[in-house]
Amino acid sequence: MSKETLLLLPGLLCDEAVWPDQVSGLAHRAQSVIPDYGMLDSISAMASHVLQTAPTEVFNLAGHSMGGRVALEVVRQAPQRVRRLALLDTGYEPFAGGEAGEQEKSKRYALLERARNSGMREMGKLWAPGMVHPSQLQTPLFEAILDMIERRTPAQFEAQIKALLARPDAEPVLRGINCPTWLICGHDDAWSPYARHEVMSQMVPAQWSRIEGIKDCGHMSTMEKPTEVTALLNAWLDTPVR
Known part of the structure; x- marks a missing residue:
C-alpha cells in the first residue's frame, strides 16, 4: 500500500523539532513533510508556500499553534487538496x-x-x-525548546509577529470544512486553552468534527506527550474521507 502524504506545520519560532516522534511513529503509513516559512510575514503567504511545495496534489494536514492557523488558511485557499485536517493547540480568532x-x-x-x-x-x-x-520546566524537553528558539533569528521572529498581528478570521473556514477534522489540545495549555478548541469543534460540521484533550499537557503537546499525540494522529489517519 502506498503511503499518504502528511504535511506537519510548525508554529511560531518552531521547526522540525516539534514533530520527530510523529514523523517516526507514522512513517509506516505516511510520508511526512515539514515546511519552513523562511522570512514570510503573512499567514496567507505561508499557506501559499505550503501549497506550492507540497509533494502531492492531495494531502493530510496537521498544524500546531501558529501552524494551525496556517493550516486553516490552506483550507481556505485550496479545500479540495486537504483529505484530513488536524488542529493542535491553536486558535481561529482574528487580531483583536x-x-x-x-x-x-x-x-x-x-x-x-x-x-x-x-x-x-x-x-x-x-x-x-x-x-x-x-512539570516540564527545567527539563531536557524545555532545553530542547530553547534550542529550537535559538535556531531562529530576530528577523524571522519579526516576520512571524507581523503574520500573527494580521491574522485572518478563520471562523468561516471552520464552519465550511468538508473533511475529517480533529482538534487536539493539552488540557493545561495556557496559550490556546482547551475551551477554545471546544468552541472550534462546535463550529466544524458535526459529521467531521472530533476533539481530544491530553491530560497533564501544556501548549507543546507534540513534544510533551508524543506517544499520545502520535496515537491520536494515527487514528485520525484511519478516519474515512468524503
Missing part, C-alpha cells in the same frame, strides 16, 4: 481591535526587542515557560 489588540502588539514587540538586545535564547527563557506544563 482596541485595547486588547494594543496589549498583544506591545507584548509581542517587547519580546522582539529582548531578542534583539539579549539574543533569541534569552528571550526564550522569558517567553517559553508558558508553553509547557509546569
